[in-house]
Amino acid sequence: MRFAFIAKNAEMLPVERLCQIMDVSPRGYRAFRSRPLSQSQRKDMVVLAHIREQFALSLGSYGRPRMTEELKELGLPVGHRRIGRLMRDNGIAVRRNRKFKATTDSNHSFNIAPNLLNRDFSAARPNRKWAGDISYVWTQEGWLYLAVILDLHSRRVIGWAVSNRMKRDLAIRALNMAIALRRPSKGCIHHTDRGSQYCSHDYQKVLRQHGFEVSMSGTGNCYDNAAVETFFKTIKAELLWQRSWRTRRDAEMAIFEYINGFYNPRRRHSALGWKSPLAFERKVA
16 A cells, blocks of 8 residues: 555655655566556456546546446446445545525415425426426526426426526426427326516416326425425536536526437436436336
8 A cells, every 4th residue: 555655656756755754675666667467457447437537427426326336237246335336546536615595585475385296306207297496507698598398207307497587487498398298198297486577477388288287395495495406406416516608508508408418318317216217117118
């Protein structure tokens, strides 16, 4: 382990000085460097190469649990402890930071629907329960607002839209995308918070036309819509907070690539038995 430490830090200090610090001889270190890799070290190098590849494919979002499941599916006999050690020793870690802006305006005169979902975010089949919400990302041009609709059966994003204004047409565009994609039968529960965008006459008209059962969260209770809150936490931590966005268009294109290129087809969810939303839907079908 001392020789490995010297090899890892050889660019910071002369090797002779590091040998003095670690109380080993330079001759012993040279013998260590010329010694062939052990079977265990060679296996670690193969696993590490896969970790780096999957970390890049996950947009830097996979920590130890999801990385382990990903590599197991690739056929590698790995465990959580080994993956954690290799990621830690090689500086492979998920980054987190945050900003905040309120997005729910419940100070309005529109009608409020009861909470039919009652924090039960499970659904046996697709198109039984949908949930929607609005969040945001800061760009150098100003705020960009993101509205999404999730199918709670698989947590798949089935509708989304962005705008520089947080108005009802933003929420309606996301809803219309979801309806066009899934064409749900009458009786699907549609759950949101009490924001004016979702309570507006225009939004409620679309819901009535397609036979949705309307459900809304309690006053100021984010846990009543926890599934969508979790999605927003995920996309912010894995994408939106990872860089500064020059334009709203840059952020929009990145969101499109994240949802359609990674989140829906590839990202593993513990609630889905470590399957992606699309894989989970195929399994049920």
